[in-house]
Amino acid sequence: MGLLRAAAHGIDLAVTPAFTLPTALPARGAWLGEGTPTFVPELAVSRDLGALRVATNVAYRARADERAVPNLTIGPEVVYRAGVGVRRHELVAPPFTVDASLAGATRAAAPFVSGAGDNPLEALLSLRHDLLHVPRARRRPRRRHRRPRLPCLHRRARVLPPHDDLDDDGVVNASDACADKAEDEDDHADGDGCPDLDNDADGVAAAADRCPNEPEDRDGHADDDGCPDADNEGDGVEDAADRCPDVAGPVEAQGYEAA
Structure with a gap:
């Protein structure tokens, strides 16, 4: 759920409420999934600076109970991620992106004070192309249970172009003074991307103004119709x-x- 958009506020801010249902086998020690439902509300913040992008996410993974195994306690935890990306053709051709990120988690009941198994940390470096062919390498300074220390991944995907007109008024965000409010297309200052609620700035809203492009003369005669009165009587x-x-x-x- 988006809360703020960069075009209007300088940053993108969103909240993602995620739910999971149990998929693990009932037998003790079965690690095929969660044994209880979980709720994971996550706050995501990002900023696009042209060739540079920065982002961070913080989430709370709520679990119904805790389970302890050797060197590890599984229960409610705080999950965090931060990353930076250098983007494509702004610097070199062909277009590509280099991303670096850090992801980790810690027990909510005792953050960053228990054993290393309770505080996993993962670094990720990737090279990305618009028609994605992505080799990745990860380094895990602190591993979670049953995960390799240096995994390699390969992914293919199709990247859609960014939406450069948030309010769909025909004025692109870079030129739109009101990127989240659609232009009203009334032949008055239509190039700025802002709705004109009072075209002639006479204090009478355009919707009620009989002469929306001619200012009222405010001479004490029929001043509420929005039209100048050249000959009052x-x-x-x-x-x-x-x-x-x-x-x-x-x-x-x-x-x-x-x-």
């Missing part, structure tokens, strides 16, 4: 030249009706 003499702008009078007398 309708005597044929414009107010600027009318000697009595609020009382009708003959044109030849410049709108003045003698008593």
Whole structure:
């Protein structure tokens, strides 16, 4: 669930609530999955700086109970990850990305103070291409149970291009002054990407303004319709030249009706 977007706030911030159901066999010592349901709420923060990307995630893995085996206690834990990536064609061609990350976990009841088996730590370095052919190498300074110390992985994937117009108003994020609010396309300042709630800035909202592109003249006569009143009393003499702008009078007398 996204909370903040970088286009509007400078960072991307999201919360991911994950649930798992038990898949382990009931026999003691079966490690094919979790033996109880888990809930893993995770907070993710990232920032894109062009050729450089940084991100960090922190999560709490809630388990119903703890299980102890030699040199290891499995129970509720805090999981964390941090990474940095240097991206593709901004620096060299062909486009590619180098990612480096660090991931770890620790017991929630006794963070970072129990044995090394309770505080796994993993470093990951990868080289990525847009049409992914990914060799990876990991180094685990502190291993979890039954995991190799130096695993190698290979992955293929298809990377979709980033969505560069968050509000789908036709103005790309880089040029959009209101990246998370759609432009209203009313032929008034449509290139800035912002909705224009009061085109003529006369204090009357465009939705209720009979003359949305002409400012109200605020002369005490019909000021709530949003239209300038060139001839308040309708005597044929414009107010600027009318000697009595609020009382009708003959044109030849410049709108003045003698008593």
